[in-house]
Amino acid sequence: MAWLESTALADWVRTSLVGYPLLLTGHSVGMAIMIGLVAVVDLRLIGLFRRIPYAALDRLISIAWYGLIVNAVTGSMLFTSQAVAYVASPTYLLKMLMVLGGVLVAAYMQPVLRREAANWTTDAALPQGMKPLAAVSLGMWLVAITTGRLTAYL
Amino acid sequence: MPILDWIADNLGILVLALPWTWPILETLHFIGLCMLLGGLIVIDLRLLGFNRLIPTVASHDLLPIIYTGLTINTVTGIMFFIGDPHRYAVNIGFQLKMLLYVLAGLNALWYQYKLSPRVDRLPANSPMPTDARLSGALSLGLWFGVLIFGRLIPYVGTG
Numbered sequence: 133m134a135w136l137e138s139t140a141l142a143d144w145v146r147t148s149l150v151g152y153p154l155l156l157t158g159h160s161v162g163m164a165i166m167i168g169l170v171a172v173v174d175l176r177l178i179g180l181f182r183r184i185p186y187a188a189l190d191r192l193i194s195i196a197w198y199g200l201i202v203n204a205v206t207g208s209m210l211f212t213s214q215a216v217a218y219v220a221s222p223t224y225l226l227k228m229l230m231v232l233g234g235v236l237v238a239a240y241m242q243p244v245l246r247r248e249a250a251n252w253t254t255d256a257a258l259p260q261g262m263k264p265l266a267a268v269s270l271g272m273w274l275v276a277i278t279t280g281r282l283t284a285y286l
Numbered sequence: 287m288p289i290l291d292w293i294a295d296n297l298g299i300l301v302l303a304l305p306w307t308w309p310i311l312e313t314l315h316f317i318g319l320c321m322l323l324g325g326l327i328v329i330d331l332r333l334l335g336f337n338r339l340i341p342t343v344a345s346h347d348l349l350p351i352i353y354t355g356l357t358i359n360t361v362t363g364i365m366f367f368i369g370d371p372h373r374y375a376v377n378i379g380f381q382l383k384m385l386l387y388v389l390a391g392l393n394a395l396w397y398q399y400k401l402s403p404r405v406d407r408l409p410a411n412s413p414m415p416t417d418a419r420l421s422g423a424l425s426l427g428l429w430f431g432v433l434i435f436g437r438l439i440p441y442v443g444t445g
Contacts, residue, residue, distance in 0.1 A: 153441035160437045161430060163316070168324020172348065180351070183344030184328075191337050192328065274317065281313045 133215040142212035152213070158206040163280075165199025167273045170238055173245075177266035179255060186249035186258075193242040200235065221286050223279050230276035237269040290371040301369030308369065315362045319433060321355030326429055333397075333405075333422030335414055343406045379442040383435035390428035397421045 136142060145151045169192045176184055211218055218224045244259070252258055301307055325348035331337060332345045367374050374380045397418075405418050414422075 153438055157434050157437040160316075160319075160433060164320055164323040164430075164433060165327065167320045168322075168327060170324075171320060172324050172328055172351075175351065181344075181347035183341065183347050185339050185344075188337050188339040191339075195327070195331070273320075277316050277320065278313045281316055282309055285309055 133219055136212050136215040139212060141209065142215070145209055145213040152210075155206045155210050159203055159210065162199040162202030162206060163277070166196045166203060167199075167277065169193070169196040169199070170234065170273060171270060173238075173241070174266040174270040177258065178263055178270075182255075186245065186252045189249060190242050190245040193238055193245070196238065217286060218283075221283065223286060224283050227276050227279035227283060230272045230279065234269055234272040234276060237265060237272070241265070241269075287375070290375055293368055293371045297368045298371070301365050311362045311365055315359055315366075318355040318358030318362065321351050322359060323355075323429060323433065325349070325352035325355070326425060330422040330426045333414055333418050333425075335419070338411055341410055342402075342408070346402075346406075374439070377439055377442065379435045379439040383432050383439070386428050386431040386435065390425065390432060393421055393424045393428060397425070 145155065172181070173189045173192050173196075175181065176186070176189060241262075244262075248259070301311070328337070328340070328348055329345045329352075332340050332342060401415075401418050401421055405414065408414075
């Protein structure tokens with residue numbers, strides 16, 4: 133980690149006048165896309181927005197992945213600037229755990245939605261466990277936002 | 287400016303009194319922006335012709351979450367301003383953000399009162415009229431602009 137912090141990239145992120153602000157801004161744009169869309173999917177599965185067909189949800193997750201890509205890239209670059217402090221921070225580690233959990237749930241849900249959602253004509257047709265899973269996803273993303281923001285106060 | 291002095295002296299303490307208030311407000315502001323933009327992306331992309339499985343009328347089911355996010359962010363945003371009015375008032379990032387915020391609001395009114403009544407009556411899968419597509423594109427551009435300039439506030443010039 134100390135080596136990572138000593139790379140030219142880490143130095144640029146830390147000291148360049150534009151590097152850090154632009155990466156942070158990109159990271160907030162990616163967050164809005166990823167979490168905003170996954171939240172719509174989760175809330176629909178839980179029972180809101182009832183006129184939106186279940187079959188439309190898998191395509192929303194497809195767009196959400198673009199947000200995740202933006203945030204994996206910008207997040208990795210931001211990480212290099214203070215790698216030693218980040219890996220020692222429980223707040224940061226909890227954030228990464230929540231992001232990993234949220235990503236795994238979305239990656240599991242998308243093929244299920246693609247295969248089966250067209251047959252879900254009513255609320256009751258959802259497979260067992262889908263609603264609780266959506267609620268867990270929503271909870272993990274809320275914790276990820278909170279711990280992510282608080283990482284700035286370490 | 288006297289009004290900024292008055293806000294800072296009389297109201298600022300409400301926001302700054304406790305050390306955890308500011309990070310909590312920031313966290314709420316981030317949660318609110320995800321609600322606002324998440325719902326808007328779905329409605330605006332639908333206007334641009336994406337995901338036609340969603341009837342435009344059905345996409346309006348998302349308005350409550352959008353307005354909830356907007357309310358959270360307007361309230362927390364006002365509290366940020368109250369806490370540090372001199373810094374925000376002269377900050378170019380904040381000024382541009384507020385300009386885009388007003389334009390985004392006007393675009394939303396145009397959609398809601400002029401376009402939506404007409405668009406909602408179109409049969410399923412019919413192509414979107416040009417003005418509805420324009421409004422969707424403007425909405426996405428303006429709101430992401432609000433987010434971008436907002437995030438840059440700490441890093442851009444003050445005056």
